[in-house]
Amino acid sequence: MTNGTLILMRHGESEWNASNQFTGWVDVALTDKGIGEAEHAGELLVEHDLLPDVLYTSLLRRAIVTAQIALDRADRLWIPVVRDWRLNERHYGKLQGLNKAEIKEEFGDEQFMLWRRSYDTPPPPIDPDARYSQVGDPRYADLEQVPLTECLKDVVARMIPYFTETIAPEIQAGRTVLVAAHGNSLRALVKHLDGISDEDIAALNIPTGNPLRYDLDENLKPINPGGTYLDPEAAAAGAAAVAAQGQK
Numbered sequence: 001m002t003n004g005t006l007i008l009m010r011h012g013e014s015e016w017n018a019s020n021q022f023t024g025w026v027d028v029a030l031t032d033k034g035i036g037e038a039e040h041a042g043e044l045l046v047e048h049d050l051l052p053d054v055l056y057t058s059l060l061r062r063a064i065v066t067a068q069i070a071l072d073r074a075d076r077l078w079i080p081v082v083r084d085w086r087l088n089e090r091h092y093g094k095l096q097g098l099n100k101a102e103i104k105e106e107f108g109d110e111q112f113m114l115w116r117r118s119y120d121t122p123p124p125p126i127d128p129d130a131r132y133s134q135v136g137d138p139r140y141a142d143l144e145q146v147p148l149t150e151c152l153k154d155v156v157a158r159m160i161p162y163f164t165e166t167i168a169p170e171i172q173a174g175r176t177v178l179v180a181a182h183g184n185s186l187r188a189l190v191k192h193l194d195g196i197s198d199e200d201i202a203a204l205n206i207p208t209g210n211p212l213r214y215d216l217d218e219n220l221k222p223i224n225p226g227g228t229y230l231d232p233e234a235a236a237a238g239a240a241a242v243a244a245q246g247q248k
């Protein structure tokens with residue numbers, strides 16, 4: 001049987017993307033621009049004849065709503081949906097809610113990049129009682145412990161077993177699988193799929209609201225390494241904009 005197709009989609013622009021705040025597990029809404037990106041993503045799915053058979057999302061509204069809008073455009077609102085915390089954005093610890101440019105100015109470029117893009121340096125943990133902590137949030141009631149911070153390595157540790165055990169069998173069964181998630185949870189998955197080193201993953205940024213198609217062989221190795229953005233021009237500009245966050 002031929003393998004199906006994997007489509008990765010980062011949510012459209014969120015309110016905190018627009019205001020340049022570290023977001024992580026904070027459940028912020030899409031901006032009007034983000035809604036437009038989600039609509040466009042749905043149109044791209046139709047144009048490329050990539051109609052999803054099943055959707056996986058995080059538990060955060062920016063991914064949930066982006067997928068909902070895109071699937072509505074593609075007339076695929078009826079497909080099965082699975083939501084799981086393992087697809088959530090990386091927990092940004094004490095930085096959640098803080099302004100990226102201000103953190104960069106206060107702590108310097110090197111520390112800022114370590115927290116933002118190093119593989120294994122998490123930001124300081126958030127106080128469990130802090131305003132932007134998720135401790136006590138009912139959607140995570142089944143977790144033994146809600147994270148207080150995460151580095152990309154921690155995201156790989158939760159995301160990749162979930163991909164391998166739950167999502168990959170759907171692809172191997174020939175389905176078109178849409179994963180609607182986040183910049184850093186998708187970086188973890190792309191790192192795994194493309195075999196990117198712990199060092200090189202620092203330079204990889206995922207733009208908002210632009211479906212990224214992966215055709216995988218029977219061993220789940222990409223036939224098109226790096227994937228194929230459905231809107232390549234917007235992807236290049238979008239990735240550069242993410243990389244530049246933190247500038248004033």
Ligand SMILES: O=C(O)[C@@H](CO)OP(=O)(O)O
Binds near residue numbers: 092116242245
């Ligand atoms: O704030 C966040 O949660 C992420 C994604 O928006 O930011 P960054 O790209 O800086 O990791």
